[in-house]
Amino acid sequence: MARRLRPVALDFVETAPTRLVFAAEALAPPQAVYEALAEDVTGWPAWFGAVTMCRPTAGGAGREVRLKGGVRFQETVLAAEPAERYAYRVDVTNAPGVRALVEEWRLAPAGTGTRVRWTFAAAGPAPFGTALRLVRPGLGRAFRDAVRDLDRRLASADA
Template sequence: MKIQRIAAEATTEAAPDEVWALLSDRSTWPSWSPLGSHSSERPGEGGAPDGLGGIAQFVTGRHCVREEIVEREPPRRLSYTLLSGLPLRDYRAVVELTPAGTGTRIRWSASFLPGRPGTGWIYRLALTRIFRGMVTGLATAALARR
C-alpha cells in the first residue's frame, strides 16, 4: 500500500506564541475546529494533560479517536500519532508554526497507510477537509483572543 500524505495551511496575524497557546491545549480544539468533544485519557510529561506522551480522545459524530503527543517544540511544532479510532496505520500528524511577518503561518500535515487497499483516497479527501477546518479555525481563534 502507498503512503498517503495530506496538508493544509493558513496564515494569521496572531503571533506564534498566541497560536501555540491554543494549539498546545487540546481541550480548546473542539471550540475552534470541526472536532467534537475532548477528554484527556493520560497526562504527559510532568503531569501536563498535553505534555509529551499525553493521550487524548476526541469524539466527533460516531467516531472516537485516540491520539498521543509524540513531539513538542514550543512554540513551533506539535506532533501526534493516532492510537485508535480510524482504520489507518502509521498515522502521524505534524503542526508547524512559522513566523510570517508579524503573524504566523500554520501548516497541519499528516502521513498514513490505509487500513484496507483502495481506501487511501477516501481518507485523504476527508482528512484534508478536516485539516482545512483545523488551520482556518486555529488562525481565526488565535486572532480573536488578542
C-alpha cells in the same frame, strides 16, 4: 471497536504512504498558535469544528480525542517544540482501515503572523489510501476553517 495501531516514529511524517499536507496563514504569532495547539488541549473543540472533546492524558504526554461521528483517538505526543512544531501519533482508534497515523503541525513566522502547515500522514490498505485522497478537499476545508476560527479565538482573547 477500538484497536491498537502500529507504533511509528516522528519520521513517519515524511515516509508515510499517504501524506496530505495543508497550509494556511494565521494573524496570531507562532507562540500563541503553539499554545493553543499544545497547551490549551481542552480548547480544541472551540476552534476545530470536527473535534467534540480533547483532553491531555499521561501528564500531557498523550491526548484523548473524540470527533463528530463518534471517531475516537488515544494519542502520544511525539514533538512539542514551542512556536515551531506539535506532533502526535494515534495509538488506538475505532476509525476503520487505518494502520498508522501521525499528525504534525508546523509553525513558521509569516510577517507578524504564522504560517501553519498540517501534515496528515497515514498508512492502511489500498482502499484506505484511496478514501483519504477522496476526502482530501474536505480535510483541507476543515483545516482552513479551523485556522480561521483559531485566529478569531486568539484575537478575542487578546481584546
